Amino acid sequence: xxxxxxxxxxxxxxxxxxxxxxxxxxxxxxxxxxxxxxxxxxxxxxxxxxxxxxxxxxxxxxxxxxxxxxxxxxxxxxxxxxxxxxxxxxxxxxxxxxxxxxxxxxxxxxxxxxxxxxxxxxxxxxxxxxxxxxxxxxxxxxxxxxxxxxxxxxxxxxxxxxxxxx
Amino acid sequence: xxxxxxxxxxxxxxxxxxxxxxxxxxxxxxxxxxxxxxxxxxxxxxxxxxxxxxxxxxxxxxxxxxxxxxxxxxxxxxxxxxxxxxxxxxxxxxxxxxxxxxxxxxxxxxxxxxxxxxxxxxxxxxxxxxxxxxxxxxxxxxxxxxxxxxxxxxxxxxxxxxxxxxxxxxxxxxxxxxxxxxxxxxxxxxxxxxxxxxxxxxxxxxxxxxxxxxxxxxxxxxxxxxxxxxxxxxxxxxxxxxxxxxxxxxxxxxxxxxxxxxxxxxxxxxxxxxxxxxxxxxxxxxxxxxxxxxxxxxxxxxxxxxxxxxxxxxxxxxxxxxxxxxxxxxxxxxxxxxxxxxxxxxxxxxxxxxxxxxxx
Numbered sequence: 001x002x003x004x005x006x007x008x009x010x011x012x013x014x015x016x017x018x019x020x021x022x023x024x025x026x027x028x029x030x031x032x033x034x035x036x037x038x039x040x041x042x043x044x045x046x047x048x049x050x051x052x053x054x055x056x057x058x059x060x061x062x063x064x065x066x067x068x069x070x071x072x073x074x075x076x077x078x079x080x081x082x083x084x085x086x087x088x089x090x091x092x093x094x095x096x097x098x099x100x101x102x103x104x105x106x107x108x109x110x111x112x113x114x115x116x117x118x119x120x121x122x123x124x125x126x127x128x129x130x131x132x133x134x135x136x137x138x139x140x141x142x143x144x145x146x147x148x149x150x151x152x153x154x155x156x157x158x159x160x161x162x163x164x165x166x
Numbered sequence: 167x168x169x170x171x172x173x174x175x176x177x178x179x180x181x182x183x184x185x186x187x188x189x190x191x192x193x194x195x196x197x198x199x200x201x202x203x204x205x206x207x208x209x210x211x212x213x214x215x216x217x218x219x220x221x222x223x224x225x226x227x228x229x230x231x232x233x234x235x236x237x238x239x240x241x242x243x244x245x246x247x248x249x250x251x252x253x254x255x256x257x258x259x260x261x262x263x264x265x266x267x268x269x270x271x272x273x274x275x276x277x278x279x280x281x282x283x284x285x286x287x288x289x290x291x292x293x294x295x296x297x298x299x300x301x302x303x304x305x306x307x308x309x310x311x312x313x314x315x316x317x318x319x320x321x322x323x324x325x326x327x328x329x330x331x332x333x334x335x336x337x338x339x340x341x342x343x344x345x346x347x348x349x350x351x352x353x354x355x356x357x358x359x360x361x362x363x364x365x366x367x368x369x370x371x372x373x374x375x376x377x378x379x380x381x382x383x384x385x386x387x388x389x390x391x392x393x394x395x396x397x398x399x400x401x402x403x404x405x406x407x408x409x410x411x412x413x414x415x416x417x418x419x420x421x422x423x424x425x426x427x428x429x430x431x432x433x434x435x436x437x438x439x440x441x442x443x444x445x446x447x448x449x450x451x452x453x454x455x456x457x458x459x460x461x462x463x464x465x466x467x468x469x470x471x472x473x474x475x476x477x478x479x480x481x482x483x484x485x486x487x488x489x490x491x492x493x494x495x496x497x498x499x500x501x502x503x504x505x506x507x508x509x510x511x512x513x514x515x516x517x518x519x520x521x522x523x524x525x526x
Contacts, residue, residue, distance in 0.1 A: 046317060072318040087318060090520075092342045095320035097407075102422060108322035110338045111408035113425070122425040123408075124338055127520035153520045 047071045053134075053142040056082055056166040063098050063116055073132060073144055074098065074105075076116060081163040084132040084144045085118050091125040105129070119152065128152040133161045169222065173412025178399055179509040182502070185395050186387075192252070193383050196375055197259070200252035208249075224416045228402055232307040237328045237401050244394055248386075254373035255382075268372035322406045322419070331400030332393045338408065339504045341515065341525035349497070356494040360385075363483065363491045380479075388498055427514035430454045447519060454517035458526055461500070466492035 008016070051071050059082060064075040072095075074085040087105075089096050094109035104121075105114040112123035119128045133148035142164065150156035157163075175181055192199050219225050229238055258268040269275060312321075326334045337345040368377035375382060403410055405417035415421075428437075434453045435443050444450045466489055469476035480488045507513040517526040 069316070069318050092337060092346065094324055095318060097320075097322060101420070106407045108320050108324045108407055110334065122427055124340065124514070126341055126515065126518065126523075126525045 047146075049146045051144055052137070053084070053144050055140050056136070056142060056164060059166070063100070065098060067144075068098075071144070071146070073146070076118070077166060078116060080165060082134065082142070082166045083118075083163045084134045084146075086130040086132060086146075086149065088130070089125060090120065090127045090129060091123070131157060131162050134164050135161065136164060169414045173414050176403055176412045177410055178403075178505070181399075182391075182395070182505060182509075185391055186502070189387060189391050193386070196252045197256040200249065200254075200256035202253070205249050205253065219413065222414050225413050228413070228417070232310065233325075233328065234401055235307065237397070241394070241398065244390075248390065251373060252375070255375040258372055258374050259376045262374065262376070268374065270372040323404060323408055325400070325404075328397060328401055331404075332396035335396040335400040335404070336501060339501070339508050343523065344526065349501070352494065352497050356498075359490065359494065363487050363494075365487075366482075384495065384498075392498065392501055425512065427508070427512045429514050429518040430457075430516045431518060433511075433513070447521060451517050451519060454515070454526065458517055462493070462496060465496055 047070060051067065051073075053067055053073075053075060059075055059077045061077050064077070067073045067075060068087055072087045074087055076083050076085050087095055089107040089109065089112055091107065091110055091112045094107050096105040096107040096112070096114065099106050103116055105116075105118075107113070107123065107125070110124050112120060112125035114120050114125065114129055117128075118131065120126070128151075130149040130151055133145040133150070135143050135145070137143050148161065150159055150162040175184065198204055220229070228234060254269075258270075261268060325331060333345065333350060336349065339345070340349070364378075364381050366378055366381065368374065369381075402413060405411040405415075405421070406419045407421075409421050409423050411417055411421065430453060431443065431450050435441055435450070448455070469492065470480045470488065471477075479491070483491060504513075504516075507516075515525040517524065519525060
């Protein structure tokens with residue numbers, strides 16, 4: 001008869017197993033969290049969501065492309081209203097170009113066309129361009145807030161935050 | 167003069183019905199199309215035509231654009247293989263009518279060989295030849311290196327890779343959800359479903375046309391007219407602002423095509439009845455919704471009850487297969503129907519519910 005020397009009894013085995021399992025799960029969870037974090041960029045080159053767009057007197061009547069490349073916004077002044085128009089096509093998210101001779105925005109991807117007001121009239125775009133919240137700061141500068149959008153088909157363009165009276 | 171005419175008829179408004187008609191002729195007279203004589207003369211006649219096309223400065227500008235050269239080569243291959251398959255099918259159909267059986271079933275063609283070395287050697291040479299070709303290609307045609315991506319600027323025209331240009335052309339007529347998600351999804355699902363829907367045992371292992379006429383016609387229509395033709399339009403005829411340009415036209419940034427698209431609901435309420443658009447969304451789009459339901463729901467049932475071909479299909483396929491087939495077929499045909507409606511009536515959407523992101 002061999003003297004089987006048990007170095008580990010059942011209770012100890014389960015306590016080791018528990019510790020090991022918790023550590024394994026924690027390591028997996030940490031790895032998963034790192035992988036999730038890795039899927040987000042370290043540096044974000046997206047345009048800022050809020051910016052100052054000068055004073056209302058800076059704008060002549062019509063479409064102003066000053067903030068288009070940096071922030072993706074057209075400042076459009078017409079009929080006494082100044083609005084911040086998104087430059088993202090409502091069809092599939094391309095960037096339309098402003099054609100001053102024809103007074104329209106034209107998308108290079110599928111040919112959607114918009115009037116200066118942002119209303120869609122040609123091509124496949126299903127709805128008008130979106131407008132962003134504009135507000136006047138105490139120092140007289142315009143603040144454009146891209147986190148708040150106003151959609152014409154939902155009747156939001158009449159919202160007092162959607163335009164500035166100039 | 168002739169060039170102006172070609173520029174004009176290349177416009178999808180004309181070239182799409184012409185292509186469909188040519189496709190009909192090709193299917194109707196596949197034995198003439200598939201004859202060696204036709205192939206030879208088509209090749210001989212195409213050479214001066216191609217040279218004449220290439221002599222045009224605007225055409226050669228587009229065709230020699232590095233991205234477009236492989237597409238031109240692929241189109242030649244598509245033409246050749248379409249002819250080749252119909253040639254083989256025509257040959258076999260004549261033999262089957264004479265009671266000889268297809269060429270592939272003759273004793274000398276039933277002989278079996280080992281895949282090693284017969285197949286593997288051929289594949290090895292094909293791999294080497296392709297690699298050498300691609301190396302030479304990569305040296306001759308430089309890949310364009312452009313400026314860093316800018317989220318607030320898009321190139322004009324902004325084009326997808328060539329194999330997606332058919333989809334991009336489709337997107338001109340549909341909501342992104344339809345042409346970008348639903349229809350491509352159904353294309354893939356439909357292609358997967360083919361062997362389960364089409365259980366016709368004829369045509370296994372040999373070329374034929376008569377034995378599986380409708381399967382070949384509907385597949386080739388989807389492939390040649392609704393896919394390859396749209397790629398041709400997207401690659402060669404769509405310039406800045408996705409405007410149409412004829413093959414001999416210079417891609418001027420300043421070409422203006424006046425266009426004004428309206429929804430079916432506006433046609434009904436404003437133009438037809440002369441009243442304001444109803445506030446209730448469902449009421450506003452009721453005509454479009456009814457038409458869509460009729461199109462998807464009633465046509466398959468009507469075809470099965472009232473047409474001889476529908477009854478025949480229903481008998482051969484059984485009800486489940488028949489309705490799946492008809493659903494896929496009707497969805498496929500919605501593309502040409504929508505395109506024609508856009509060209510003829512400037513119709514934007516049949517059902518337009520941008521409030522719900524739902525447009526058909």
